[in-house]
Amino acid sequence: MGTFERYLSLWVVLCIVAGVALGQVLPGLFAAIAAAQLAQVNLVVAGLIWLMIVPMLLKIDFAALGAVRQHWKGVGVTLLINWAVKPFSMAVLGTLFIGWLFAPLLPAGQGPSYIAGLILLAAAPCTAMVFVWSNLCDGEPTYTLSQVALNDVIMVFLFAPLVGLLLGVAAVQVPWATLLLSVVLYIVVPVIAAQVLRRAVLARGGQPALGRLLAALGPVSLVALLAMLVLLFGFQGRAIVAQPVVIALLAVPILIQVYGNAALAYWLSRRLGVAWCVAAPAALIGASNFFELAVAAAISLFGLQSGAALATVVGVLVEVPVMLSIVHGVKVTRGWYEQAPA
Numbered sequence: 001m002g003t004f005e006r007y008l009s010l011w012v013v014l015c016i017v018a019g020v021a022l023g024q025v026l027p028g029l030f031a032a033i034a035a036a037q038l039a040q041v042n043l044v045v046a047g048l049i050w051l052m053i054v055p056m057l058l059k060i061d062f063a064a065l066g067a068v069r070q071h072w073k074g075v076g077v078t079l080l081i082n083w084a085v086k087p088f089s090m091a092v093l094g095t096l097f098i099g100w101l102f103a104p105l106l107p108a109g110q111g112p113s114y115i116a117g118l119i120l121l122a123a124a125p126c127t128a129m130v131f132v133w134s135n136l137c138d139g140e141p142t143y144t145l146s147q148v149a150l151n152d153v154i155m156v157f158l159f160a161p162l163v164g165l166l167l168g169v170a171a172v173q174v175p176w177a178t179l180l181l182s183v184v185l186y187i188v189v190p191v192i193a194a195q196v197l198r199r200a201v202l203a204r205g206g207q208p209a210l211g212r213l214l215a216a217l218g219p220v221s222l223v224a225l226l227a228m229l230v231l232l233f234g235f236q237g238r239a240i241v242a243q244p245v246v247i248a249l250l251a252v253p254i255l256i257q258v259y260g261n262a263a264l265a266y267w268l269s270r271r272l273g274v275a276w277c278v279a280a281p282a283a284l285i286g287a288s289n290f291f292e293l294a295v296a297a298a299i300s301l302f303g304l305q306s307g308a309a310l311a312t313v314v315g316v317l318v319e320v321p322v323m324l325s326i327v328h329g330v331k332v333t334r335g336w337y338e339q340a341p342a
Contacts, residue, residue, distance in 0.1 A: 048228045049292045078286050134280075134281040
């Protein structure tokens, strides 16, 4: 990684601080950006999300799905965590903490909206930043690539019905048209666009041309991520400053869920005899969230100033430091992992 990527956590912190400060100083600017909507989709947010994820989706070769057989145990663990554990555990944790234990400490009537945001955050596994986390822990690249490709395919079909089911359980009315539009805009369109561009570049210049394109677009993706953070925390700046207790309370179920899922994926991988180079990214993929999609869906479904949007932004707030701590955790426990399980 270059110097810019190596200090990503620092840039993230600086952008969060800048966003909150600008939200206080220039509320009119952020109000104007918030008003730039078409069919309940904020155009600026949508543009930044596409700039973030399309360069990373260019790395995905769906032909790599054939390599799933090589690491089927690791893939099975990650699929279990991503689709059978994580969304449902977050619904339970959100209801337990936000709907019950913390309810007296939260703004009246906002509980269901906060829970909806937490569910959106957990309902889709990360597809973009996973490449960064896997690279940091020296994960098996073929496994990471095939797992992300498989999750993208599954997400196209499962995200909307899964979110609809869990929001219904949480007693939140589901605007199905907006939810399906979010799936199309933030999953289907970027995946198709990235694959069309990938094939065109490979046809004209082969793998070297694709490598040059990825090198050129890498900074674009990270700059878009940082700009997105400034924007999101600018939108929610007043709420964050006015309600620091709410931010802390929303972080509790997110932290429990992320660390719990990472630990479960790591432990299951060890019990099944999965190689460490696969188990490490499996833990990271099992724990991380597609926060770009969650934020965009929350804004489209419930609005920029909603409790759901705030909950997803809290997810962004904890994502980078938490995932970096998991990277550190799997690296320092490698010796323990590679000992034969008792």
